[in-house]
Structures are given as C-alpha cells and as structure tokens.
Amino acid sequence: MLNKKVVAVIGGGQCSKEDARVAEEVGRELAKKGVILVCGGLGGVMEAACRGASTEGGITVGILPGENRQAANPYVQIPIVTGMSYARNVIVVKSAQAVIAIGGSYGTLSEIAHALQSGIPVIGLNTWSLSQNAQQDKSIIPAQNPGEAVDKALSLAKTNITKP
Amino acid sequence: MLNKKVVAVIGGGQCSKEDARVAEEVGRELAKKGVILVCGGLGGVMEAACRGASTEGGITVGILPGENRQAANPYVQIPIVTGMSYARNVIVVKSAQAVIAIGGSYGTLSEIAHALQSGIPVIGLNTWSLSQNAQQDKSIIPAQNPGEAVDKALSLAKTNITKP
Amino acid sequence: MLNKKVVAVIGGGQCSKEDARVAEEVGRELAKKGVILVCGGLGGVMEAACRGASTEGGITVGILPGENRQAANPYVQIPIVTGMSYARNVIVVKSAQAVIAIGGSYGTLSEIAHALQSGIPVIGLNTWSLSQNAQQDKSIIPAQNPGEAVDKALSLAKTNITKP
Amino acid sequence: MLNKKVVAVIGGGQCSKEDARVAEEVGRELAKKGVILVCGGLGGVMEAACRGASTEGGITVGILPGENRQAANPYVQIPIVTGMSYARNVIVVKSAQAVIAIGGSYGTLSEIAHALQSGIPVIGLNTWSLSQNAQQDKSIIPAQNPGEAVDKALSLAKTNITKP
Numbered sequence: 001m002l003n004k005k006v007v008a009v010i011g012g013g014q015c016s017k018e019d020a021r022v023a024e025e026v027g028r029e030l031a032k033k034g035v036i037l038v039c040g041g042l043g044g045v046m047e048a049a050c051r052g053a054s055t056e057g058g059i060t061v062g063i064l065p066g067e068n069r070q071a072a073n074p075y076v077q078i079p080i081v082t083g084m085s086y087a088r089n090v091i092v093v094k095s096a097q098a099v100i101a102i103g104g105s106y107g108t109l110s111e112i113a114h115a116l117q118s119g120i121p122v123i124g125l126n127t128w129s130l131s132q133n134a135q136q137d138k139s140i141i142p143a144q145n146p147g148e149a150v151d152k153a154l155s156l157a158k159t160n161i162t163k164p
Numbered sequence: 165m166l167n168k169k170v171v172a173v174i175g176g177g178q179c180s181k182e183d184a185r186v187a188e189e190v191g192r193e194l195a196k197k198g199v200i201l202v203c204g205g206l207g208g209v210m211e212a213a214c215r216g217a218s219t220e221g222g223i224t225v226g227i228l229p230g231e232n233r234q235a236a237n238p239y240v241q242i243p244i245v246t247g248m249s250y251a252r253n254v255i256v257v258k259s260a261q262a263v264i265a266i267g268g269s270y271g272t273l274s275e276i277a278h279a280l281q282s283g284i285p286v287i288g289l290n291t292w293s294l295s296q297n298a299q300q301d302k303s304i305i306p307a308q309n310p311g312e313a314v315d316k317a318l319s320l321a322k323t324n325i326t327k328p
Numbered sequence: 329m330l331n332k333k334v335v336a337v338i339g340g341g342q343c344s345k346e347d348a349r350v351a352e353e354v355g356r357e358l359a360k361k362g363v364i365l366v367c368g369g370l371g372g373v374m375e376a377a378c379r380g381a382s383t384e385g386g387i388t389v390g391i392l393p394g395e396n397r398q399a400a401n402p403y404v405q406i407p408i409v410t411g412m413s414y415a416r417n418v419i420v421v422k423s424a425q426a427v428i429a430i431g432g433s434y435g436t437l438s439e440i441a442h443a444l445q446s447g448i449p450v451i452g453l454n455t456w457s458l459s460q461n462a463q464q465d466k467s468i469i470p471a472q473n474p475g476e477a478v479d480k481a482l483s484l485a486k487t488n489i490t491k492p
Numbered sequence: 493m494l495n496k497k498v499v500a501v502i503g504g505g506q507c508s509k510e511d512a513r514v515a516e517e518v519g520r521e522l523a524k525k526g527v528i529l530v531c532g533g534l535g536g537v538m539e540a541a542c543r544g545a546s547t548e549g550g551i552t553v554g555i556l557p558g559e560n561r562q563a564a565n566p567y568v569q570i571p572i573v574t575g576m577s578y579a580r581n582v583i584v585v586k587s588a589q590a591v592i593a594i595g596g597s598y599g600t601l602s603e604i605a606h607a608l609q610s611g612i613p614v615i616g617l618n619t620w621s622l623s624q625n626a627q628q629d630k631s632i633i634p635a636q637n638p639g640e641a642v643d644k645a646l647s648l649a650k651t652n653i654t655k656p
Contacts, residue, residue, distance in 0.1 A: 002233060002243060036242060061225075061242060067258065067282075067413065069166060078200060078225060079166060080244055081258040085395065085411040086606055090579045091255075094231065094245040109622075110605035114578055117598035118231075130601075130620070231577065249559065249575040250442055254415045270445035273458075277438035278414055292458070294437075330561060330571060364570060389553075389570060395586065395610075397494060406528060406553060407494060408572055409586040419583075422559065422573040446559075 031058025195222025523550025
C-alpha cells in the first residue's frame with residue numbers, strides 16, 4: 001500500500017513572499033503528481049506548500065514540534081504530534097523519499113544535514129549552499145524553479161532503506 | 165483543516181486471533197466514521213486495525229520505530245519513519261485524540277501510560293488493567309466490544325492541547 | 329572505562345515524605361557502592377535520590393525533559409538536556425543496567441514499561457503492580473527496603489545490549 | 493550543583509590524524525579547566541577528545557545513538573543510551589553550554605545547525621563554513637588551535653535557557 005511517493009518540503013517558519021510563492025507551487029506540483037507532502041507543520045514555507053497541495057487535492061502531513069495539534073497550519077490534514085521540539089526535524093526528513101529545501105535558516109540546515117546523512121536526496125531552491133567539506137557526490141542538488149525541483153525529487157526519490 | 169478526528173489503535177506486534185478480529189473491526193468502525201487511524205505501523209493488532217480501516221476506505225498512518233518505510237504493514241498508507249525505536253510510542257499516542265488499546269505487552273503498556281500522562285483518554289479491550297496506584301479519574305476505560313470502544317473514543321476525544 | 333555500574337531511580341516529581349525518605353536512602357546506598365545514579369533530573373523522588381547520592385559523594389545524572397538545564401534539581405551534577413518532553417523517559421531507563429521504581433504515577437509507569445520492554449530489570453518499592461497480563465518471568469521485582477532494592481538491582485544489572 | 497561547565501565536542505566518527513590530534517588536545521584543555529565533556533560517544537573525534545580528557549582526569553559523557561552501552565568508546569565514563577539514532581545529535585548539543593566542532597561530515601553539520609538554532613555558541617576547528625544565508629551574528633566562530641577554541645567556548649558558554 002506504500003503506493004504513493006512521499007516528499008518533504010522544508011524551509012523557514014517565516015519566509016519571504018518569493019519563497020512562499022515558490023513553496024506553494026511546489027506543493028501544487030507534488031499534489032498533481034499524487035505525492036504525499038510531509039513537512040514540519042508550521043507557517044512560512046511549510047504553510048505555503050500545504051496550501052498549494054490542498055488546492056490540488058493533495059495529502060498533507062505536518063510533523064509538529066510541540067504538544068498541540070492546533071499549532072498546525074490550516075492546510076495540514078494529518079497532524080503528527082511529537083512533543084520533541086527540534087528532534088522532530090529528523091522525522092520530517094526520514095519520512096520522505098526526497099526533500100525539497102526552500103530558503104530557510106538553521107532549522108532547515110539541520111534538516112538538510114540529516115537528510116544527506118541518511119542518504120536522502122535534497123533538492124534546493126534558493127537555500128543553503130554547503131562548503132567544500134561536503135562530499136561532492138551527495139550534496140544539495142540545485143533547481144531553478146518549482147517544476148524542476150519536483151521532477152528531480154521524484155526521479156531521485158529513494159525507494160529503500162535509509163541509512164542507520 | 166483538522167476536520168477529521170484522529171484515534172490511535174495500540175496493541176501487540178503479535179497477537180491472538182481474537183485480538184486481531186477485534187482490532188480489524190475497530191479499524192472498520194473508525195473508517196466508517198471518517199476517523200484517521202494512527203498506529204505503530206507494524207504487524208499484529210496494528211496490521212489488523214489498518215486492514216479493517218482500508219476495507220472501508222479509511223486513512224491509515226503508521227509511525228514506525230525503525231529506519232525503513234518498507235517495514236510498514238501492507239495496509240499503512242502514510243508511513244512516518246522515526247528511527248527512534250520505542251520512543252516512537254510517545255508520538256503514536258500524542259498524535260491521537262483518543263487511544264484504543266487491544267491486548268498487548270510492555271510496549272502497549274508504555275503507550276497506555278504515556279497517553280494517561282498526557283491526559284489522552286484510553287479505551288481498553290482485553291488489555292492491561294492498572295493497579296490501585298492509578299488515580300481513579302483518568303485510568304483505562306473498559307469497553308465490551310469494538311463498536312462500544314469506538315463510540316467511547318469519539319465521545320471522549322480530546323479537542324485540545326495535550327499536557328506538557 | 330565503563331567500569332561503574334549505572335542504575336536509574338524513577339518515581340514521581342512530587343512524592344510523599346516516606347517515598348522521599350526511601351529514595352534518599354536508595355541514593356546513598358548506590359553511591360556507597362560506586363554506582364552512577366541516573367534519573368529524570370527533576371523534583372520529588374528524583375531529587376531525594378540525588379540528594380542521598382550526593383551525601384556519599386556519588387555521581388548523579390539528570391536527563392531533563394525540557395530545554396533548560398537550570399530545571400535540574402540542586403543535586404544533579406551532570407544535566408542532560410533533551411527538549412523531548414516525556415520521550416526522555418525512554419532514555420532514562422535505557423541508560424541504566426537496572427531500574428529502581430519508588431511510588432510514582434503514569435510517567436513512572438511508562439518508564440517501568442519501557443524498561444521491561446527492553447529487558448532491563450525493575451525493582452519496585454511501593455510502586456505499581458502489574459496485572460496478570462504481564463509475563464511472569466520479567467515483571468517488577470518487589471523489594472522491602474532500600475538496601476534490598478539496591479542489592480537486587482546490582483545483582484540483576486544487565487551487562488549487555490538492551491533489546492532493540 | 494551545576495557548578496561545572498559542560499562543553500560538547502563534535503566531529504566525525506572517523507577522522508584524520510590531524511583532527512584526532514586536535515580533538516585530543518581540546519579534551520585535555522577542557523579537563524584541565526574542570527569542564528564536563530559531552531560527545532556522541534563513538535570513535536574518531538569523539539574518542540580522541542574523550543581520551544584527552546581522561547588523561548587529565550576529566551569527566552566524559554557519551555550520548556549514544558544505538559541501544560548498546562558497549563558501543564561507547566573506551567574513554568567514555570558516563571554512557572547515555574538513547575536508541576534514537578541521529579536524533580541524539582540534538583541532545584548532544586542541547587546538553588552543552590558551548591560546542592567545539594572539529595572536522596566532520598553531515599552528522600556534524602546537523603549538530604552545528606541544531607546548536608545555532610538553539611542559540612548555543614559553536615567554535616570551529618577545520619570544520620564546515622556556512623554560506624551567506626547564515627545570519628552573521630550567530631554563525632560558527634573560527635579558532636586557530638585547541639587552546640583558543642577552549643578559551644572561546646568557555647567565555648561564550650551559555651548560562652541560561654536554550655531557545656525552544
């Protein structure tokens with residue numbers, strides 16, 4: 001029954017208008033392709049992506065840091081309540097077969113790092129770039145626009161075990 | 165958009181035929197009433213409940229302990245990959261507005277305890293009974309059959325914040 | 329260098345005078361035997377046990393649920409800050425080779441259950457008793473007084489891998 | 493009783509000889525100043541730092557990702573067993589008042605990001621550098637050698653609440 005792909009959209013809980021526009025289009029494109037959208041469930045990029053997915057009838061999952069399901073943005077259909085603060089970042093990326101990062105600050109950077117540590121592909125739109133310390137073969141893959149980001153995410157989506 | 169209620173079904177990863185029959189009917193009843201089913205995503209009671217919900221077109225979420233989404237039972241539609249081992253038990257119950265416990269061993273007992281600690285109602289079907297140490301007002305609420313368990317879960321479902 | 333044994337003392341954040349007296353003596357006995365004391369770091373039984381251990385020059389570790397090290401009771405020497413709320417209960421017991429439970433409510437019950445789930449022995453002093461659902465061979469082991477509890481904990485202390 | 497400062501040393505589980513040499517000296521310097529050393533408990537930079545601290549009689553804490561305390565490097569005195577895989581990275585940094593990063597790959601990057609997200613100062617020795625997305629005021633603070641890193645860590649060590 002795991003017949004739908006799952007992609008995480010990560011980014012700041014507050015964001016620029018442009019990042020929000022991009023996130024919303026990413027959400028729409030994912031929903032159009034029948035992909036389940038996972039995110040951290042709060043505002044900014046997360047909310048914009050969920051709003052986009054909802055417009056197209058997609059499924060949205062919000063993995064929340066706090067104790068209160070009501071903290072989810074209004075477009076989250078399935079709230080997961082962790083009460084684990086930032087440790088929920090790990091769950092957001094591990095639950096996805098690919099990650100699309102849009103803008104973001106240190107929380108987003110932690111998610112990018114956890115994804116790369118687990119061998120989950122990360123597609124970037126206007127987000128962090130990593131220094132030369134990164135192994136070249138599995139760093140952030142840049143995309144120019146939402147459609148390209150979604151295409152790359154789906155073509156690279158992991159189908160198997162994440163690394164321990 | 166949190167317009168659907170969420171109920172967790174907890175119980176052993178291995179279980180008796182009778183517990184499986186009960187869990188499957190609980191899953192069916194939840195789905196008929198439009199409730200999202202959350203569980204630990206593995207076999208036994210979890211699988212039976214998901215199978216029942218699937219029969220009626222319900223939404224099933226499996227919050228997995230390991231690193232591998234493929235470990236989900238075949239009736240999980242939305243796998244959440246935590247990699248956190250038994251700490252995922254906390255997330256299973258916190259994500260629900262009420263919990264239905266069926267049979268189960270120590271893992272189930274930990275989930276019952278976490279739910280009661282967070283003020284989330286627990287309905288029991290052939291499961292643990294708690295000693296006199298428990299405060300009387302918020303312990304396991306017994307049910308005689310799946311239908312009664314689901315009715316009690318929905319009438320008691322928390323609508324608000326879980327306790328810290 | 330893992331040459332010291334580690335025992336967890338669990339129990340309520342608020343407790344009776346008698347439970348506090350017992351916890352303090354457990355802490356003293358553990359320290360006299362060179363055992364590292366692990367607990368949840370807060371008040372009640374946890375504080376009393378840490379106070380007892382400190383009296384005898386023992387090492388005390390507090391695994392805190394919140395974000396603030398200052399929440400540790402005054403006798404915690406080594407605060408571990410999880411920010412994971414009740415999910416830290418899992419870490420308290422997994423870090424120990426045996427667990428001594430004193431009084432306690434649902435949080436303590438969750439820790440007892442997690443310990444038994446992981447095959448870590450639990451010694452009980454005036455705490456929960458488990459119903460007949462429990463497999464007889466690995467349930468709570470009763471003790472009559474602090475000295476007996478510490479002796480049993482040390483003789484049963486796991487030396488190896490906890491179960492997955 | 494929180495009278496000792498706590499500093500985390502983070503870096504790869506495998507590392508170059510030079511990074512190991514630097515980590516060992518950082519461990520020695522921390523121990524000389526009476527600081528508790530927290531790390532992820534495994535090999536590479538973590539082991540070298542613990543070895544250095546042990547040489548000077550310091551206290552070493554290893555916050556382990558797996559289920560087995562025996563996985564700790566031989567210089568860990570106090571093993572914390574999380575069973576939470578990479579989510580333990582969050583605990584490593586939150587438990588510290590300052591973080592010293594040495595070399596490292598994506599796991600280390602996730603820890604740097606979590607620390608900065610929580611407002612915990614990060615001192616870097618031959619480690620990641622962050623792109624211009626980072627807010628300038630609270631990014632990685634470079635050091636030229638172990639002594640300078642320890643001095644900066646101690647002068648910047650947080651004394652208060654980490655951010656939610």
